Amino acid sequence: MAGILASIELPQPKRTSLSESVADTIAEAIATRIIVPGERIVEATLVEKLGVSRVPIREALKVLHAQGIISGVGHKGYRIAAFDPKVAQQVMEVRLSLEAFLLRDAIQNWRMGNGSPAVLDAAIEKMYASAKAGNAQSSLTADLEFHRSIRNAADNAIAGILWDTIARHVLIVSNLERFRDEDLSAIPHQHEAFRDWILAEIAKPETNATDVQKALEDHMFLIARKKNPGSQG
Known part of the structure; x- marks a missing residue:
């Protein structure tokens, strides 16, 4: 060869x-x-x-x-193309599956000292700045940057490539009312809470896959659950 x-x-x-x-x-x-x-x-x-x-x-x-x-x-x-609720739900479900693998691997890498979860803070600061400026587009890209940092930290080639493939879909559908808070100032606080959960998991000797899935669902479907208690989306 x-x-x-x-x-x-x-x-x-x-x-x-x-x-x-x-x-x-x-x-x-x-x-x-x-x-x-x-x-x-x-x-x-x-x-x-x-x-x-x-x-x-x-x-x-x-x-x-x-x-x-x-x-x-x-x-x-x-x-x-039309991004109706059905398409939006499908995108978010695929995203959830991929990010469960990526978050699991990112936490493990950070636990082992490979990189630092501090990379998440830069995106959160951009969310705060975007909220202060009332810039929804900047807030969206900072949100995606937060999750891309997890994707990169995971060092999972296959799941990472698949995540990259749907990143633009995620950017579009995550701004639908069902999946993202209209109050831009609430978004950095939501990501800080998720970051704090990640930091707590890193401090543990191991992470349960079910816990990862639940934390992601709580974070990604937060707004939908506020409007439809007992429902995922």
Whole structure:
């Protein structure tokens, strides 16, 4: 195998591309309802608003289409997909399953001294700053950053890749009224409570998988349970 690899040209690894950044920007705009489900995506408008060429815009739209975030056909135009309660629930359930593995592994790594849970504090500080500024979009991205820190600390390649695949879906559906507090000032407090639970688990000799699942459910479905006591979502 080494001889074969030495004789061929391999594509070079790519850093985060402009098209991925554009895709993230569009997803954030959908999440904060700047662009709403069903709305038509106009390529020329994106070029004007984002100040980038058509090439990364088209690449970003192809990525979002492949992920099911927009629908339609390129030459006929795209529209924002509908993120109805059923789709939102499915995304959150998949997220819960993945993050249970990631949180379990992150806690174990932190317990062993591999990295520090202090990385969670930076995202919480951004949530406080976002609340003070009344910036819902910044609060959303800080929320996702908090959970991405857990994903990174887990060092679980398979679960991590799958989490990355649905990260934009999570960003969008987590802002629905059913899953996220409308009061931006409440969000950092909720994440501090979750961080404190994590710190308490790290101090224990081992972590029970059932406890991890329950803590995640309490954190992720907090708002839904406030509105529908006895229900997960």
